[in-house]
Amino acid sequence: xxxxxxxxxxxxxxxxxxxxxxxxxxxxxxxxxxxxxxxxxxxxxxxxxxxxxxxxxxxxxxxxxxxxxxxxxxxxxxxxxxxxxxxxxxxxxxxxxxxxxxxxxxxxxxxxxxxxxxxxxxxxxxxxxxxxxxxxxxxxxxxxxxxxxxxxxxxxxxxxxxxxxxxxxxxxxxxxxxxxxxxxxxxxxxxxxxxxxxxxxxxxxxxxxxxxxxxxxxxxxxxxxxxxxxxxxxxxxxxxxxxxxxxxxxxxxxxxx
Amino acid sequence: xxxxxxxxxxxxxxxxxxxxxxxxxxxxxxxxxxxxxxxxxxxxxxxxxxxxxxxxxxxxxxxxxxxxxxxxxxxxxxxxxxxxxxxxxxxxxxxxxxxxxxxxxxxxxxxxxxxxxxxxxxxxxxxxxxxxxxxxxxxxxxxxxxxxxxxxxxxxxxxxxxxxxxxxxxxxxxxxxxxxxxxxxxxxxxxxxxxxxxxxxxxxxxxxxxxxxxxxxxxxxxxxxxxxxxxxxxxxxxxxxxxxxxxxxxxxxxxxxxxxxxxxxxxxxxxxxxxxxxxxxxxxxxxxxxxxxxxxxxxxxxxxxxxxxxxxxxxxxxxxxxxxxxxxxxxxxxxxxxxxxxxxxxxxxxxxxxxxxxxxxxxxxxxxxxxxxxxxxxxxxxxxxxxxxxxxxxxxxxxxxxxxxxxxxxxxxxxxxxxxxxxxxxxxxxxxxxxxxxxxxxxxxxxxxxxxxxxxxxxxxxxxxxxxxxxxxxxxxxxxxxxxxxxxxxxxxxxxxxxxxxxxxxxxxxxxxxxxxxxxxxxxxxxxxxxxxxxxxxxxxxxxxxxxxxxxxxxxxxxxxxxxxxxxxxxxxxxxxxxxxxxxxxxxxxxxxxxxxxxxxxxxxxxxxxxxx
Numbered sequence: 001x002x003x004x005x006x007x008x009x010x011x012x013x014x015x016x017x018x019x020x021x022x023x024x025x026x027x028x029x030x031x032x033x034x035x036x037x038x039x040x041x042x043x044x045x046x047x048x049x050x051x052x053x054x055x056x057x058x059x060x061x062x063x064x065x066x067x068x069x070x071x072x073x074x075x076x077x078x079x080x081x082x083x084x085x086x087x088x089x090x091x092x093x094x095x096x097x098x099x100x101x102x103x104x105x106x107x108x109x110x111x112x113x114x115x116x117x118x119x120x121x122x123x124x125x126x127x128x129x130x131x132x133x134x135x136x137x138x139x140x141x142x143x144x145x146x147x148x149x150x151x152x153x154x155x156x157x158x159x160x161x162x163x164x165x166x167x168x169x170x171x172x173x174x175x176x177x178x179x180x181x182x183x184x185x186x187x188x189x190x191x192x193x194x195x196x197x198x199x200x201x202x203x204x205x206x207x208x209x210x211x212x213x214x215x216x217x218x219x220x221x222x223x224x225x226x227x228x229x230x231x232x233x234x235x236x237x238x239x240x241x242x243x244x245x246x247x248x249x250x251x252x253x254x255x256x257x
Numbered sequence: 258x259x260x261x262x263x264x265x266x267x268x269x270x271x272x273x274x275x276x277x278x279x280x281x282x283x284x285x286x287x288x289x290x291x292x293x294x295x296x297x298x299x300x301x302x303x304x305x306x307x308x309x310x311x312x313x314x315x316x317x318x319x320x321x322x323x324x325x326x327x328x329x330x331x332x333x334x335x336x337x338x339x340x341x342x343x344x345x346x347x348x349x350x351x352x353x354x355x356x357x358x359x360x361x362x363x364x365x366x367x368x369x370x371x372x373x374x375x376x377x378x379x380x381x382x383x384x385x386x387x388x389x390x391x392x393x394x395x396x397x398x399x400x401x402x403x404x405x406x407x408x409x410x411x412x413x414x415x416x417x418x419x420x421x422x423x424x425x426x427x428x429x430x431x432x433x434x435x436x437x438x439x440x441x442x443x444x445x446x447x448x449x450x451x452x453x454x455x456x457x458x459x460x461x462x463x464x465x466x467x468x469x470x471x472x473x474x475x476x477x478x479x480x481x482x483x484x485x486x487x488x489x490x491x492x493x494x495x496x497x498x499x500x501x502x503x504x505x506x507x508x509x510x511x512x513x514x515x516x517x518x519x520x521x522x523x524x525x526x527x528x529x530x531x532x533x534x535x536x537x538x539x540x541x542x543x544x545x546x547x548x549x550x551x552x553x554x555x556x557x558x559x560x561x562x563x564x565x566x567x568x569x570x571x572x573x574x575x576x577x578x579x580x581x582x583x584x585x586x587x588x589x590x591x592x593x594x595x596x597x598x599x600x601x602x603x604x605x606x607x608x609x610x611x612x613x614x615x616x617x618x619x620x621x622x623x624x625x626x627x628x629x630x631x632x633x634x635x636x637x638x639x640x641x642x643x644x645x646x647x648x649x650x651x652x653x654x655x656x657x658x659x660x661x662x663x664x665x666x667x668x669x670x671x672x673x674x675x676x677x678x679x680x681x682x683x684x685x686x687x688x689x690x691x692x693x694x695x696x697x698x699x700x701x702x703x704x705x706x707x708x709x710x711x712x713x714x715x716x717x718x719x720x721x722x723x724x725x726x727x728x729x730x731x732x733x734x735x736x737x738x739x740x741x742x743x744x745x746x747x748x749x750x751x752x753x754x755x756x757x758x759x760x761x762x763x764x765x766x767x768x769x770x771x772x773x774x775x776x777x778x779x780x781x782x783x784x785x786x787x788x789x790x791x792x793x794x795x796x797x798x799x800x801x802x803x804x805x806x807x808x809x810x811x812x813x814x815x816x817x818x819x820x821x822x823x824x825x826x827x828x829x830x831x832x833x834x835x836x837x838x839x840x841x842x843x844x845x846x847x848x849x850x851x852x853x854x855x856x857x858x859x860x861x862x863x864x865x866x867x868x869x870x
Binding site for chain 1: 608609610642643644645646647676678701703704705706707708709710711712713714715716719720721726729730733734736737740741744
């Protein structure tokens with residue numbers, strides 16, 4: 001009994017967490033509904049406020065961000081619209097509606113940043129990296145992991161030779177896939193935590209060569225451009241564009257995705 | 258016909274005709290000049306000495322004439338006054354004329370005449386006069402046989418054409434004024450330029466001459482001349498070195514003052530041209546050479562663009578807050594004297610999102626008395642395409658000031674332009690960049706919102722941070738490891754006797770003790786003790802994989818020592834064994850309670866023994 005009690009407690013806690021989520025869900029559903037009503041009436045500002053209430057409850061998902069992006073798009077705040085679409089896309093990477101709206105919003109961005117052509121192997125690699133969303137990656141990794149576990153357990157206790165060999169090769173294949181996708185998941189998590197991306201939300205921002213107002217202007221960015229954050233120093237951040245240009249700007253002019 | 262009547266009387270011209278008007282007098286200022294009509298003078302010649310006082314005041318004082326002891330006064334002093342109003346300027350002049358004759362040869366100085374005006378004494382110039390032997394007028398008259406040549410000589414004496422630069426050395430691009438002046442004592446008319454000067458290496462700006470040419474009086478060498486500045490230009494040298502301006506050639510009609518025929522009748526005189534004989538003659542001005550220096554290299558600003566002179570700059574935005582796609586205008590005004598012509602655009606830096614058009618340039622040249630000033634206004638129209646706050650940095654233009662000999666720079670102020678969102682012009686800026694598939698999307702509305710919530714996740718939720726994740730990850734691993742251990746155990750038991758006996762020793766001993774307990778309950782007490790003894794011995798035998806039969810006490814002792822079994826425990830073990838052996842073979846004294854406690858003891862020993870094997 002003494003041995004089992006902590007596990008039992010843990011189990012109870014883990015079991016109840018979804019209950020809280022379910023409870024919160026009903027409140028969030030109400031806000032979403034109110035937001036949708038306002039949106040249908042064309043009152044995009046209050047629709048946005050309703051959706052934002054869901055975030056202030058401490059919950060988020062692709063739907064909320066997508067709807068918020070739509071509100072901002074209708075309010076002609078393209079930078080913010082792109083910001084929310086990008087956020088939504090993180091939750092639903094293969095949602096075609098989000099992708100289309102993001103593309104439409106990007107059409108209104110003034111700066112066209114030409115991506116340098118990539119070596120085809122890198123293109124493939126990037127495609128592999130972005131094939132699944134986080135949740136999907138977790139499912140993939142765990143599926144292969146459990147297939148591997150099950151097959152090795154069967155392998156341990158099977159006596160006859162032929163099935164053993166089959167089971168063992170199944171184990172090898174599934175453990176390899178689990179490790180591979182686990183590695184991809186790890187890279188994605190690392191990328192997500194270290195390479196923070198942001199969207200320019202002010203109409204124009206001058207990128208300086210140093211984190212000072214008086215330094216030389218390097219180039220100018222307009223609302224909606226996606227940048228990568230590289231360094232932070234006080235109010236200034238060093239950003240980098242996909243084509244390799246980099247410089248400092250004030251952190252108030254961008255918002256992290 | 259006219260020429261035949263050319264014998265002229267040597268009447269000395271006393272007062273030169275007033276041609277157009279005097280223009281050099283200043284308000285309430287008095288000027289006094291002295292002059293002679295010829296210099297040098299022959300010993301027996303008469304000449305006129307004239308002192309002129311002029312002012313804008315009507316009450317002109319009489320000048321005090323100098324000591325003229327070296328000359329004999331033939332006539333005078335005669336006083337004549339004139340009064341005129343030109344351009345609302347009053348001008349009065351009083352002229353005192355003396356006809357003098359020198360008494361001896363040599364050089365004489367006529368000291369200045371004085372005039373007192375408003376308590377101040379003004380001095381005229383002094384005149385040095387040379388008296389030569391013989392009659393000067395006779396030498397003049399000598400070539401009288403050829404009338405033209407005689408008048409030529411007269412003309413060359415009475416008319417001088419000069420080019421006068423304001424300075425002879427100048428910096429590149431610095432303004433130099435060049436004026437062409439006619440000094441004349443005769444009546445002249447109809448100036449006509451025959452050949453304009455060649456000005457290689459200069460950029461020229463002409464001063465316009467409007468209407469009548471003002472005539473001034475100037476005394477040169479004691480002789481009074483009328484001076485007319487007939488042409489004036491500003492020169493801006495564009496290269497260094499000695500630059501020259503070739504002479505200006507001019508034709509003038511000169512009206513020769515007729516020398517009245519000595520033996521002339523009244524009618525001759527009458528029929529003479531009242532204005533005298535007209536001679537047309539060409540005059541060439543002198544060459545002008547100007548030494549042009551290059552600008553100093555010291556402190557030369559990097560953005561110096563060749564402006565030389567003195568300038569001012571101002572700038573103005575018509576508005577500083579504007580919606581996007583609406584035009585703004587920036588006016589930059591440059592004014593001053595110098596070569597403003599070289600500036601054709603202003604180095605302004607504007608944000609890249611501003612569209613800027615070619616500037617409208619308004620250029621105005623103002624000609625002043627002695628310099629040329631210029632106003633140049635650049636109007637830039639620009640259209641901001643994107644909202645935001647923009648900084649227009651100050652414009653700076655540098656120039657060289659030849660007067661102060663240094664470089665200066667002009668700066669306008671800095672402007673902050675705030676551009677608000679304006680009416681969007683579809684495709685105004687971005688359409689140029691659109692790819693084909695993008696064009697297809699243009700004008701399409703976004704997809705509608707999603708209406709169902711789906712699954713929510715807490716903000717900043719990451720699966721790998723949850724306990725579930727780690728449990729699900731680690732627990733199967735533990736299962737595999739334990740399964741592996743269990744399988745190995747099973748395998749060893751089935752294949753390895755020693756391992757099997759060892760692993761089963763405790764179980765077997767316990768089983769035997771349980772059997773012994775059964776025997777005890779059935780009352781077979783000696784069997785009970787036998788069983789317990791077997792269990793104790795068998796346990797050690799199993800653990801060491803030896804046969805229990807023939808297992809002697811010494812062997813057991815050795816094993817227990819080897820396994821470093823606690824002394825007390827091994828002592829208990831042996832007492833237990835001894836007691837079992839003893840009781841087994843002495844059944845009479847055995848009670849069930851004793852047996853019960855013995856059983857407990859044996860069980861306890863076995864449990865404690867387990868950890869040593």
